[in-house]
Amino acid sequence: MSRRITLLIDSIVNFILGVLLLTYSKDLAEFLGVPVVKSSFYPNILGGVFIGIALALFLEIYRNKPAETSGLGLLGAMCINL
Numbered sequence: 562m563s564r565r566i567t568l569l570i571d572s573i574v575n576f577i578l579g580v581l582l583l584t585y586s587k588d589l590a591e592f593l594g595v596p597v598v599k600s601s602f603y604p605n606i607l608g609g610v611f612i613g614i615a616l617a618l619f620l621e622i623y624r625n626k627p628a629e630t631s632g633l634g635l636l637g638a639m640c641i642n643l
Contacts, residue, residue, distance in 0.1 A: 564635055568622045576615035582608025 581589065585604035590597045598604065 565622050568618050568635060572615045572618035572622065575611045575618065579608045579611030579613075579615060582611060584608075 581593075582604045585601045585608070587597050
């Protein structure tokens with residue numbers, strides 16, 4: 562897979578997870594089979610972080626001239642996911 566395709570797939574997955582976490586509710590958690598929490602504060606914050614990462618990855622895909630030490634790239638995305 563090329564670098565751009567890998568970053569695009571990672572960006573899409575992070576965006577979907579971010580939207581799900583931003584819209585966290587007890588019903589959604591039960592439907593997905595994840596633990597239900599009393600407060601939705603932390604899932605919402607994590608959702609915002611995931612959307613921010615998705616946007617950073619998306620911008621990295623369409624940058625014209627990538628440099629070796631330029632922000633969030635494929636290696637940075639792999640580190641975040643691990």
